[in-house]
Amino acid sequence: MLRRKNGKNGVVFYDSPLLENIGVAHAFSTRIGGVSEGVFASLNLGNPSGQVLDSSDHIAENYRRLCEGAGCEGKLMRKVFQVHGADVVWMNKETDCVEPPSADAIASDDPRCLACVRVADCVPVLLASEDGRLVAAAHAGWRGVVAGVVPAAVKSLQKRMRNDRAIFAAIGPSIGAANFEVGLEVVEEFRRVFGSHAPAQLKCGGKAHVDLRRAIGQQLHAAGVDADHIDTADRCTFRDQDEFFSHRRDGGVTGRMAAIIACRA
Numbered sequence: 001m002l003r004r005k006n007g008k009n010g011v012v013f014y015d016s017p018l019l020e021n022i023g024v025a026h027a028f029s030t031r032i033g034g035v036s037e038g039v040f041a042s043l044n045l046g047n048p049s050g051q052v053l054d055s056s057d058h059i060a061e062n063y064r065r066l067c068e069g070a071g072c073e074g075k076l077m078r079k080v081f082q083v084h085g086a087d088v089v090w091m092n093k094e095t096d097c098v099e100p101p102s103a104d105a106i107a108s109d110d111p112r113c114l115a116c117v118r119v120a121d122c123v124p125v126l127l128a129s130e131d132g133r134l135v136a137a138a139h140a141g142w143r144g145v146v147a148g149v150v151p152a153a154v155k156s157l158q159k160r161m162r163n164d165r166a167i168f169a170a171i172g173p174s175i176g177a178a179n180f181e182v183g184l185e186v187v188e189e190f191r192r193v194f195g196s197h198a199p200a201q202l203k204c205g206g207k208a209h210v211d212l213r214r215a216i217g218q219q220l221h222a223a224g225v226d227a228d229h230i231d232t233a234d235r236c237t238f239r240d241q242d243e244f245f246s247h248r249r250d251g252g253v254t255g256r257m258a259a260i261i262a263c264r265a
Helices: 017-022 056-070 142-147 149-158 184-197 212-222
Strands: 003-006 012-015 025-029 076-078 088-090 105-108 113-119 123-129 135-140 167-171 181-183 200-202 207-210 230-232 257-262
Touching: 012 017, 012 056, 017 123, 017 167, 017 230, 025 056, 025 123, 056 257, 088 149, 105 113, 105 149, 113 123, 113 135, 123 149, 123 212, 123 257, 135 142, 135 149, 135 257, 142 149, 142 184, 142 212, 149 167, 149 212, 167 212, 181 184, 184 200, 184 207, 184 212, 212 230
Parallel strands: 076 113, 088 105, 167 230
Antiparallel strands: 003 012, 012 025, 025 257, 105 135, 113 257, 123 135, 123 167, 181 207, 200 207
16 A cells, blocks of 8 residues: 655655565655645646646746655656557657657656656556666556556566566556546446456446546556555545645646656666
């Protein structure tokens, strides 16, 4: 189970005991401990689409605080333009990021870099090889889950690993099943991918609830990640308003959390 931590600088984040034991620096941010104001209060790490935007200076300072609190200072942040797909890109300090590539997972073997994905209800997933030399960060909303971004990230790491190495995973805070109501068309997509094990519960009125974290857990297991190598969260971004931003709860005008990870030197 993920643990809530309080950084010395006031930043609050969650971490994974499994990933900590491997020795990789990482964090799942909350909205607590930053400098942003209003709907973005306070540790906002990204802007929504639309007219209501946070200051880029605030966002930069919030990232600095998160990295400081999580012990990731001095590393080069690597991000992608997230498109709810399944592409995985490998990035290092020399990667040209003038225009971030379109992808939903970043993998790295460069300890000088920090892989970062942003979320505001979608599921952030952090991965690491057993020796901590390879890491990945993935962003998975329902489309990304159906597309298979997390298994794709696992496979990308496995291709560069020794066969006797294991992968460890941490599934971060996201919208919980009780608050993630979807239409039957989404349920059909999950049934297409997961079959009779689709983590969806039908409700009255042509609606259903889908458990994204459970779905990702199933995918990790199918990809060869042992159950006891997976940490997960029990927090809901929609429900736990004091801790998290939520795109769905706040009608799209809200901030972003981030999940960050760096491999061992």
